[in-house]
Amino acid sequence: MADVDEAVGAFAFPAGSADAALLMTLEPGAYTTHVAGKSGSTGVSLVEVYALDGLTDAGA
């Protein structure tokens, strides 16, 4: 995953990070990403969506 982060220019999550990331393939359509804290925790989150077209498979 760290390789993909670097390939798209995203800042790196710290080692052992509790942040969340998904690498997946989606069909055309409308989507929502729901972000909630575990066990009702609250705070500020930054949601990012990156296209991976044109990137070589980073092995993630």
Add this chain to the structure above:
Amino acid sequence: MLCASFCCRCQLILLTAAWLGLTALSASEFRSDFSDGFGIWEKSASGIWEIQVVEGNALAALTEPGEQLGGVRRPTGYLLLPHLHWSDYAMTLQARTQESASVGNRDVVVMFGYVDDTHFYYAHISSNSDGQFHNIIMRVSGDSREQIHEQELPEARLTGDWHTIRITHTSAGAIAVYVDDLGTPLMTAQDEAYPGGLIGIGSFDDRAWFDDVQVTGRVTPRSDSRFVNIATRGRVQTGADIMIAGFVIEGTAPQRVLIRAAGPALADFGWGVGWSTPSSKYSPRMIPRSC
């Protein structure tokens, strides 16, 4: 292409309409009278555009024409309607040159079948007709351009008055350009190079006004539609107040994506994320959902 929002599908449609900045939008109709500014029109890098109000009416004014940028000679000062790939369409607009009659080759230009900066058609509506560069339909293709209209010397109709220009373009390659007389085309062409594309308005090298653009036809995603990366920061609460970020993957092909939700990591940027519990124990979790 990817569109971003903070909502799910029903609102996304509304937001899309707002994003387009249109009055009376349908899937196959676009109208712009510039009363709300440029909306989604994109200005070319060359040339200066302004919204001007003349006798109470807003219009788009090319106040400084574009300059040639190297490569094939082509219009460079234009407004482009991005994202909307038109096919089998009719485009009607009002145009008025702002050059005096002493400018022999004054012109307005309508671009269509636009694929990119060096691949498109343009109709050059001029006060001069020479069968070569003025009063022509031109196909720009990479490092070359070629006039493709069928008439030898189309009548030069451009004056200092407002003109109604209408262009029809079928996916089979039939092109017709009307000027004022909307019954008989001034110029026609048959060309299959660009069966559809974006549209634009401008001038080759003059100042000009434009208003009341209307396009009707089929809108499809661009074949080279690109996914636009998004980043959305917000507060995550609980229950109905969790953070929801929306996006749309357009086109027909599956898209590989990386979706991240950063929470504790934002502390490294001094954003004071304020997670209510220690980040080592509680972190954001996210659920992508089709809606």
